[in-house]
Amino acid sequence: MKITGANLLRTLLERQGVHTLAGIPGGASLPLYDALHAAGSQNAIRHILTRHEQGAGFIAQGMARVTGRAGVCLATSGPGATNLLTAIADARLDSVPLVAITGQVPQALIGTDAFQEVDTYGLTLPVTKHNFLVRHPAELLEIVPLAFQLAESGRPGPVAIDVPKDVQVAATEVHAWPAPGGPVPSPACPEERIDAVVRLLAGARRPVLYLGGGVITAGAADLAQQLARRISAPVVCTLMALGAMPPDDPLFMGMLGMHATKGANFLLEEADLLVAIGARFDDRATGKAAEFCPHATIIHIDIDAAEIGKIKSASLGLVGDAADILRRLLDRLPTQNHPAWRARAAELRETHPLTAPPRTEDPLNPINLCRFLGEILPPDTIVTTDVGQHQMWVAQAYPVRRPRTLLTSGGLGTMGFGLPAAIGAGLAAPDRRVVCVSGDGSILMNIQELATLAELGLPVAVLIFNNAQLGLVRQQQELFYGRRYVASHFTTVPDFAALARAFGLRGIRLDADRDPLADLAGALAAPGPCVIDIPIHERANVFPMVPPGAANRQMIAEPELTSSHA
Amino acid sequence: MSSGLEPAGFPETCPASQDKPEATAAAVLALRVRNHPGTMSHITGLFARRGFNLEAIVCVPVDDGSTSRMLLLVSDEPRLEQVERQLAKLYDVLTVRHRPDLTRDFFAKLAPSAMGAAPGPTA
Numbered sequence: 197m198k199i200t201g202a203n204l205l206r207t208l209l210e211r212q213g214v215h216t217l218a219g220i221p222g223g224a225s226l227p228l229y230d231a232l233h234a235a236g237s238q239n240a241i242r243h244i245l246t247r248h249e250q251g252a253g254f255i256a257q258g259m260a261r262v263t264g265r266a267g268v269c270l271a272t273s274g275p276g277a278t279n280l281l282t283a284i285a286d287a288r289l290d291s292v293p294l295v296a297i298t299g300q301v302p303q304a305l306i307g308t309d310a311f312q313e314v315d316t317y318g319l320t321l322p323v324t325k326h327n328f329l330v331r332h333p334a335e336l337l338e339i340v341p342l343a344f345q346l347a348e349s350g351r352p353g354p355v356a357i358d359v360p361k362d363v364q365v366a367a368t369e370v371h372a373w374p375a376p377g378g379p380v381p382s383p384a385c386p387e388e389r390i391d392a393v394v395r396l397l398a399g400a401r402r403p404v405l406y407l408g409g410g411v412i413t414a415g416a417a418d419l420a421q422q423l424a425r426r427i428s429a430p431v432v433c434t435l436m437a438l439g440a441m442p443p444d445d446p447l448f449m450g451m452l453g454m455h456a457t458k459g460a461n462f463l464l465e466e467a468d469l470l471v472a473i474g475a476r477f478d479d480r481a482t483g484k485a486a487e488f489c490p491h492a493t494i495i496h497i498d499i500d501a502a503e504i505g506k507i508k509s510a511s512l513g514l515v516g517d518a519a520d521i522l523r524r525l526l527d528r529l530p531t532q533n534h535p536a537w538r539a540r541a542a543e544l545r546e547t548h549p550l551t552a553p554p555r556t557e558d559p560l561n562p563i564n565l566c567r568f569l570g571e572i573l574p575p576d577t578i579v580t581t582d583v584g585q586h587q588m589w590v591a592q593a594y595p596v597r598r599p600r601t602l603l604t605s606g607g608l609g610t611m612g613f614g615l616p617a618a619i620g621a622g623l624a625a626p627d628r629r630v631v632c633v634s635g636d637g638s639i640l641m642n643i644q645e646l647a648t649l650a651e652l653g654l655p656v657a658v659l660i661f662n663n664a665q666l667g668l669v670r671q672q673q674e675l676f677y678g679r680r681y682v683a684s685h686f687t688t689v690p691d692f693a694a695l696a697r698a699f700g701l702r703g704i705r706l707d708a709d710r711d712p713l714a715d716l717a718g719a720l721a722a723p724g725p726c727v728i729d730i731p732i733h734e735r736a737n738v739f740p741m742v743p744p745g746a747a748n749r750q751m752i753a754e755p756e757l758t759s760s761h762a
Numbered sequence: 763m764s765s766g767l768e769p770a771g772f773p774e775t776c777p778a779s780q781d782k783p784e785a786t787a788a789a790v791l792a793l794r795v796r797n798h799p800g801t802m803s804h805i806t807g808l809f810a811r812r813g814f815n816l817e818a819i820v821c822v823p824v825d826d827g828s829t830s831r832m833l834l835l836v837s838d839e840p841r842l843e844q845v846e847r848q849l850a851k852l853y854d855v856l857t858v859r860h861r862p863d864l865t866r867d868f869f870a871k872l873a874p875s876a877m878g879a880a881p882g883p884t885a
Contacts, residue, residue, distance in 0.1 A: 321803055322811050326853040329800065346853060502847035 201333030202231035202364040208340040218244040218252035222272025225299030227364035247644035251616040253283020258620020261603045266293035266347040274312030285323035289607025293352035302362040316358045325353035333368040341377030348379040351500040385516035400469035403429040409436025410474015412599040419522035428534040430541040432460040436606045439596040453481040455588040459544035461748040467492040477507035483748035566593035578621040582614035582638030585667035588738040612641030622654030636662040650700040658727045696727030705729040787838035790864040796854040797830040818869040
């Protein structure tokens with residue numbers, strides 16, 4: 197059977213079980229789009245037309261972050277490919293499985309500075325797990341399944357496939373279809389390493405579990421909770437691990453690091469054993485690495501061998517799947533009670549609560565807003581955030597109850613992530629409410645995707661915490677640059693409710709003087725997409741804050757008056 | 763990481779040089795890699811991106827040309843283990859080994875003019 201490269205690629209994607217992909221067509225990807233049109237079969241792929249390729253990349257990420265399976269995005273050559281790069285780099289840093297497919301100019305034109313030619317292979321090389329330039333349609337039979345295998349195996353990540361137009365057009369003989377690519381199990385961690393964990397835990401008096409996003413990726417949240425209870429170990433989570441433990445669990449200490457729950461950072465100072473699981477000792481989590489957990493022996497469990505000892509040397513490193521390691525560990529680990537240590541953790545938690553003025557007094561205080569959202573939203577709601585102060589307020593105050601219900605750009609910190617990721621989440625989980633918490637700075641970075649949202653009609657609510665600032669920048673200028681505010685204040689802020697209506701969406705603006713929380717609840721209770729503009733205090737800051745480069749114990753606390761009126 | 767001699771291949775034909783005092787401690791890594799146009803970019807890109815030093819590269823296709831043997835002259839610093847682990851993660855890198863029997867001299871003999879040294883005696 198002779199088949200064109202474009203039809204071959206489409207068929208291979210169908211065989212992978214891809215039912216939805218997001219992209220924007222262009223000259224160098226038109227044969228592939230023609231193949232998508234010709235697909236009449238029942239497993240035909242649904243194409244989501246976005247308004248910017250970065251939107252397509254983050255929609256694919258949103259789908260991947262909810263399902264754990266590789267999301268797929270599609271762009272043309274040149275600017276199409278460069279517009280995808282941020283979403284690809286973002287997937288790399290947050291270990292999100294993604295397959296990015298780009299059209300390329302015909303091979304005869306590669307290297308000639310042809311129209312819309314860019315070295316996509318070279319550009320994607322440092323931000324992918326692996327990348328391919330396809331030179332012959334028959335190579336797709338190997339490359340496509342391999343791309344999905346690489347994206348989903350071990351530590352997941354993005355894979356790019358650059359397909360020149362002539363490869364899409366050329367026909368090749370297909371004799372047999374390859375098996376779809378999928379996650380390949382990692383080699384098992386040796387038994388003696390697990391025995392060594394048991395021995396180290398037996399000698400610990402003040403153990404702490406430090407969970408990272410890898411726990412969620414591995415589907416090991418329940419096992420991590422069992423481990424915590426088995427050994428009476430309080431648990432701290434990174435931003436990426438929020439949802440791995442119920443926020444009301446007595447052992448849960450909250451997030452660690454720059455904008456931690458204060459008690460979590462103090463507790464780590466006292467720990468004598470730290471069990472890091474699927475966490476990479478990122479600087480936002482550890483603060484000054486040399487002073488992180490100064491008294492603790494470190495056990496580091498990670499699927500990526502290169503993470504063991506990268507930042508902090510571990511006394512014991514275990515390489516493998518966290519779920520497998522934890523299951524085997526729990527099989528042989530005796531119960532340990534550390535009542536004094538548990539009491540100390542509880543004391544730290546109670547001594548250092550996250551504070552906000554009473555809700556009746558200040559309903560639009562960001563902490564109060566996030567807590568209110570936690571009360572009114574169904575527990576399976578998927579929350580996405582953009583990047584900035586609102587992201588940290590969500591992390592601190594919104595109760596993330598389940599894995600994969602908080603989607604946030606943790607590593608790359610990409611403003612503009614939230615809206616398209618929310619659309620992707622809505623596509624992956626059509627029956628659930630999706631809430632994108634954004635800021636007035638971030639939302640404008642992919643505002644064009646409101647058109648995509650309006651077209652799809654997904655139940656995505658966009659909440660804009662609007663302070664007319666690049667708030668986290670302004671906060672740093674206030675705290676560390678002598679209040680010299682440069683380029684952090686917006687003198688013009690659009691009327692977001694009107695903007696939403698212009699896109700064909702419901703749009704409202706809350707009014708602090710007219711029971712705003714009731715209006716918020718009402719807007720969220722109504723079905724379908726909407727944009728809710730929420731005026732917050734211009735000078736509200738995120739506390740505590742560890743100055744960049746400082747040790748985690750050096751937290752800047754909030755001022756006496758917790759209400760942050762300007 | 764693993765260490766020891768490569769079982770076979772072109773480096774065996776080169777005599778191990780004698781230890782000599784060196785300006786900076788260097789180590790030699792031997793890689794077996796898939797031989798295709800992007801492999802060198804992946805390896806050099808990794809060194810650039812992670813800020814590792816890479817002083818010299820020798821690369822020769824072996825077998826039927828589907829793989830290559832590569833020798834990298836790198837700084838012998840505490841981060842070397844991290845370098846090896848990051849290299850091992852690359853899809854196109856099949857094996858990473860130490861070559862304690864090789865030193866900077868091995869590369870110097872290959873490129874006398876570039877190293878500003880007189881050519882060594884021919885074996």
